[in-house]
Structure formats: structure tokens, C-alpha cells
Amino acid sequence: MITHWRNGNRLELLENGEAYYPRLFAAIAAAREEVLVETFILFDDPVGRQFRDAAIAAARRGAAVRITIDGFGSADLDATFTAPLLEAGVHIHVYDPVQRLFGQRTRIFRRLHRKLAVIDRRLAFCGGINLSHDHLRDFGEQSKQDYALQIEGPVVADIHRTMLEVLAPPPRRWRWLRRQRLAPVSPQQQPQDGPAVAAVVIRDNDRHRADIERLYRLGIRAARHDIVIANAYFFPGYRLLRDLRHAARRGVRVRVILQGNPDMRFVQWAANTLHDYLLHAGVRIYEYCERPMHAKVALIDGDWLTVGSSNLDPLSLFLNLEANVFARDHGAAAALRDSLEHLLAAHCREIDPATARRRTLVRQLLSYLAYHATRRLPAFAGWLPAHAPTRATLPQAAAGEMREP
Structure with a gap:
């Protein structure tokens, strides 16, 4: 990295x-x-x-x-x-x-x-x-x-x-x-x-395959008081999930804001399979219900923040080209905190561990299969016919439709 x-x-x-x-x-x-x-x-x-x-x-x-x-x-x-x-x-x-x-x-x-x-x-x-x-x-x-x-x-x-x-x-x-x-x-x-x-x-798919995920994990592991993650497509790897659980168990207030009004229903269902694992460790999960959540942001301890294009899902963490800015800045962090706290207070519903769906054997099995099938998506994609991404430049002499050179 x-x-x-x-x-x-x-x-x-x-x-x-x-x-x-x-x-x-x-x-x-x-x-x-x-x-x-x-x-x-x-x-x-x-x-x-x-x-x-x-x-x-x-x-x-x-x-x-x-x-x-x-x-x-x-x-x-x-x-x-x-x-x-x-x-x-x-x-x-x-x-x-x-x-x-x-x-x-x-x-x-x-x-x-x-x-x-x-x-x-x-x-x-x-x-x-x-x-x-x-x-x-x-x-x-x-x-x-x-x-x-x-x-x-x-x-x-x-x-x-x-x-x-x-x-x-x-x-x-x-x-x-x-x-x-x-x-x-x-x-x-x-x-x-x-x-x-x-x-x-x-x-990227060269020298920076896991840099964004590693920076998230470093921030979570260093947290002392508060973690807020708002992410549109939340299905991270086991190590990041484990870091969130460990943070909650050592007394950090960990809150995760997910989609309650998703633009893709499968995304919400997949994220739901992780609820038990996080809730039982003390992580608090909220669903944003006013409109589709498209954010990819996090805030830790009042001055650490990240804003960018990367979701915490297999496409963003293992396949796509993404870019986030990570920073320590009290001003920008305060603005993000005010916005997220407003969303939490006015437009989110918290998932109550006591009323959440029980972790039955069948549900655990479905959760396990969904989690690992989705996490293996990059490997499945690798079985498809490989191609090196191309770059096309539209000809300025003739404004034709987009095409490969």
C-alpha cells in the first residue's frame, strides 16, 4: 500500500x-x-x-x-x-x-x-x-x-x-x-x-487492489470513541466486519447507516444477512428511509473522515477502479457529523436486536451461502473471458457514437 x-x-x-x-x-x-x-x-x-x-x-x-x-x-x-x-x-x-x-x-x-x-x-x-x-x-x-x-x-x-x-x-x-x-x-x-x-x-487491479479497505480497517482499529459509516452497498470482507465487532466490544460506539429504501432490493437483502453478526457484538445498525442512500462516507472520533466513490461491497473492493479521499480535518469532519446525525435523528430507523429476525439454523445457512457467494464474485468474474480494459477517444472530426478505436 x-x-x-x-x-x-x-x-x-x-x-x-x-x-x-x-x-x-x-x-x-x-x-x-x-x-x-x-x-x-x-x-x-x-x-x-x-x-x-x-x-x-x-x-x-x-x-x-x-x-x-x-x-x-x-x-x-x-x-x-x-x-x-x-x-x-x-x-x-x-x-x-x-x-x-x-x-x-x-x-x-x-x-x-x-x-x-x-x-x-x-x-x-x-x-x-x-x-x-x-x-x-x-x-x-x-x-x-x-x-x-x-x-x-x-x-x-x-x-x-x-x-x-x-x-x-x-x-x-x-x-x-x-x-x-x-x-x-x-x-x-x-x-x-x-x-x-x-x-x-x-x-485498481494492479498495485492498489486493497488500499481503500486497508485504510478503513486502520481507522476502525485506531478508533477510541465513535465510528459512523454510511454506505450504499454494504457487504465488506470478514476482516473489516471483525474489526467493527472488536471496536464495539472495546467500548467504541459503532453505528452503520444502510439503505432502507434501496434502488436494488438484493443489496438490502444481502446486507441483512450480516445484521446478526454485528448486532450481537454491540454494533448499532440504522436504515435510512427517506430516499435511496448512495453515500460512501465514514467518520471516526470527530476528525478522521473519508469521502469517495468506493462502496464496501465486492464490486468496489475487488473489481472496480475507485477513489476516496481520507483526511484528518476537524472542519470537514464536523460538517459530516452534523449531516449524519441529522439523518440518524430524522430519517433513519434503528434495527432493534431484540426484535430482529432470530438467527435460526435455516437463516444461518442462507446467510452463509449468500455471504460467501457474493464475496466470491471477483473469483467468478475471473472465470469469464478475460480482456484488458481499453481506452477509446472519440474523434473530434466526426461526432459519432462511442466506439472502440
Whole structure:
């Protein structure tokens, strides 16, 4: 695990699209040199079109604008959406474009699930919010609850470098040399007067396969007073579950916020199989019931926090490309604590161990089978025909549909 902790950062928590989109779009509108954006989902909807307009305006001012979208999550974009971007000089990169088989998208594993942005190498964003209308409350009952960070300081350079490496993955034997050439701005060139110590931590299918999970576990094992985890898809490995149980048994207040109004019912059922194991150790479990929970955040002891794209499930922990920012910062942690405490008080129901479904022999067997079948998903995926993820760049001369080069 390679983690570069940087001093002197400034972090601001942004809750939901109402806070995130105005900040992102205003930053793009002020860009003069460069706009880098990565997202799993970019939809042709009110939010996607507003983002498109901001990117076009930045490109026409002379900024270098590069957008990287995932070929599975953004597979439905067509030429009517991409043509104005390409005509303005925006570079659109597609991570592992998919083909359709009988109308269905293929290559569902090892996706680019990150949500990152860097503006003029000075301002960055990291979180779980896609560029789509369903992160705004006016979308309706299925609008999502989620978070992002606005970041200034030395860690911005690390985020920038991480994004460039996805665009130009180096050959293994020259990786160290290519990393030096890709370095955009050294952390020492960034302002260092902020209060936060922070690091961007990625998960990939090369040298960083378990970094995010390890940072979670280190934080949990160091906790002394309080742990709050809010996670959309909660089905972590045994070691992380064991660390949560041990924390609760040594007197730490451990609270986990899960989906009570899920967008995928199987996710809720799978998480339910873990309830007995955690509740009997003193972990308190809540279900967020106002709308779908899409958050991927955690808070420990009032100053340790993480915000990013990684769920605590097999897809995020073992297959997808993910990015989280981990930090120690009292200001951002206080904002996250206030938000999570409000959710707990106003929109969550606690699962009472006394009234939870009893741990019968049949239920234990089903829980065991569901847990291990899901945890073995990466191995099952490995049995499928292997392919190295490709990167396609849409031709600027002709605004055609997304396709492999």
C-alpha cells in the first residue's frame, strides 16, 4: 500500500447535487487552463446538459478540457449529446467501451467507478456524485443522498496525477519512468496553509487492489470513541466486519447507516444477512428511509473522515477502479457529523436486536451461502473471458457514437 499524506489542505463537504453541482460548474466556468473530469455516469438530462454547456464554454475560452466516462455507466450517450462537445474541442475518453449482446450491455466488471475533477490544477472534487439528475431532490422520491469534497492544497496534485494515469496507462516495466513524466505539479508548489492532512487513495487491479479497505480497517482499529459509516452497498470482507465487532466490544460506539429504501432490493437483502453478526457484538445498525442512500462516507472520533466513490461491497473492493479521499480535518469532519446525525435523528430507523429476525439454523445457512457467494464474485468474474480494459477517444472530426478505436 502506497499512501502519500499531504499537509496543508483545505476541505469543504458538499452534500448532494444541490451543493456539489453549483460548485463544480462555477469552477469550470472560471477555468483558464485545464479541466479534467472523471465520472461513472454522465446522462443526457438537465444536469448532464448543464455540465456540457460549462465544458463547451471552457474549451472555447482556450482551456484544455478532458472528460473521461465509463463505457458501461455512460453507454447510452449518443452523438446528439457528444457532437457539440467535440466540435468545441473537448476531448472525450471512454474507459473500456462496451458492446451490446441482444440489447444488453456487456463487460459489467472492472468499471471506472470514480467521480473526480481537477480544475486548473488548483481545485479538486472527489466523491460519489455522478453527473445526473437523480442526485437532485426535484428528481423525485428516487433522488439519491450522497456527498463530495471540494479540495484545495497539495493533495490536488496527487488527484491530477491519478487521473492522467487512467488516460495513459504505462507499460509495467516502464511504470516508474512514466509516473515521473506524468507528474503535473509537485505538492510543494501548491498552497499549504490549510488545516487538513489528506491523501487520495485509489483501488485498481494492479498495485492498489486493497488500499481503500486497508485504510478503513486502520481507522476502525485506531478508533477510541465513535465510528459512523454510511454506505450504499454494504457487504465488506470478514476482516473489516471483525474489526467493527472488536471496536464495539472495546467500548467504541459503532453505528452503520444502510439503505432502507434501496434502488436494488438484493443489496438490502444481502446486507441483512450480516445484521446478526454485528448486532450481537454491540454494533448499532440504522436504515435510512427517506430516499435511496448512495453515500460512501465514514467518520471516526470527530476528525478522521473519508469521502469517495468506493462502496464496501465486492464490486468496489475487488473489481472496480475507485477513489476516496481520507483526511484528518476537524472542519470537514464536523460538517459530516452534523449531516449524519441529522439523518440518524430524522430519517433513519434503528434495527432493534431484540426484535430482529432470530438467527435460526435455516437463516444461518442462507446467510452463509449468500455471504460467501457474493464475496466470491471477483473469483467468478475471473472465470469469464478475460480482456484488458481499453481506452477509446472519440474523434473530434466526426461526432459519432462511442466506439472502440
